[in-house]
Amino acid sequence: MLTEVTAVRYVTPLREGGSLPGLVEAADGRGTYAPYVMKFTGAGQGRKTLVAEVICGRLARGLGLRVPGLAQVWLDPVLGLGEPDQQVQELLKSSGGPNLGMDFLSGALGFDSLAYDVDAAEAGRVVWFDALINNVDRSWRNPNMLVVGGDLWLIDHGASMIWHHNWRTAETAAAKPYDASDHALVPFGPDVATAAAELAPLVTEELLADSVADVPDAWLVGEPGFDSPDAVRRAYVTTLLPRAKTIHERITLPEPRRKGATQ
Structure with a gap:
């Protein structure tokens, strides 16, 4: 399960992210403090953004790809009361409870x-x-x-996993090709x-x-068409x-662009 920590200080917004993630300091309850890049449940993209981050981050790590460690960051909304930026203040006030943190x-x-x-080889694994x-x-x-x-x-x-925004069409959407042209x-x-x-055999039901x-x-609770969080997980x-x-049979790749060429 995700490490659980508690946000104790909001440091600064990271405005290059569309969901306005922020750098926070969090404590693990044992006297250890660490910085995390935090994504909020109250952001405009909603909780499915965080669900995708968890599943994809955990899956990437299981496949041997480098991704920051993840944590469940508990946020007390009162942390936002002293924020001078109104947008940040509203974001913190609407994100009480568990949020997502990534190792800084x-x-x-x-x-x-x-x-x-x-x-x-590495480029192939990422694609x-x-x-x-x-x-x-x-x-x-936007390389990310x-x-x-x-x-x-x-x-x-x-x-990622855009099909989870409409589970009724998920099977059809997931069967579509992947355009890697850009x-x-x-x-x-x-x-x-x-x-x-190398990687496909590693993607087991257990992983x-x-x-x-x-x-x-x-x-996950309250997802339309599902009676429990575990049912959503199975989907x-x-x-x-x-x-x-x-x-791999449905990936569209162009001829490699020459490094240094104008995009």
Whole structure:
């Protein structure tokens, strides 16, 4: 399950994120304090953004991809009373209870394809993973990747699994191809076939069940068409499991763009 911590101080908003995430300091109840990038249940995108972050982050880690650690961050709405920014104050006041925190990666730099090389194997693994979760938000316009000590880290998966916004059409939506034409790693000639052979067998029912188990009940309760949070969790498993077996056959990739070419 997710580590549980309590937000004790709101440090600053991170305005490059559409949902206005913030940097907070949180305590684990044992005298340890740490910074987290926090995403809020009261943000405009809603709790499904947080559900996607948990499932995709947990799944990525199970596949050996680098993602920040996740935590359930409890927020007392009174923390927002002293915030001078009205938008931030309203966000904190509307996000009482469990929210999502991601480990703050100190010294991280935003990924730039002109400054950082990615080998075809790693590029293939990332593209295959993004196809699995239908991540539409890893383009050259907005890579959502960080570089720490020369290593590539994946962040921001809240726009993934768009089918969970309409479960009635989820099976049809999940069967659609994945267009990777604008993917940030296209210039590196991603080896998707090798990635599929390596990663697809790892996407087992057990791994998926473990990944969805980390989603707090509070973010799943009341989902239309389901009678319990566990029923929603099963829907994620039954949608992702068959997709993992065949999605590599439905990835659209262009010829690699020459590094340094104008986008």
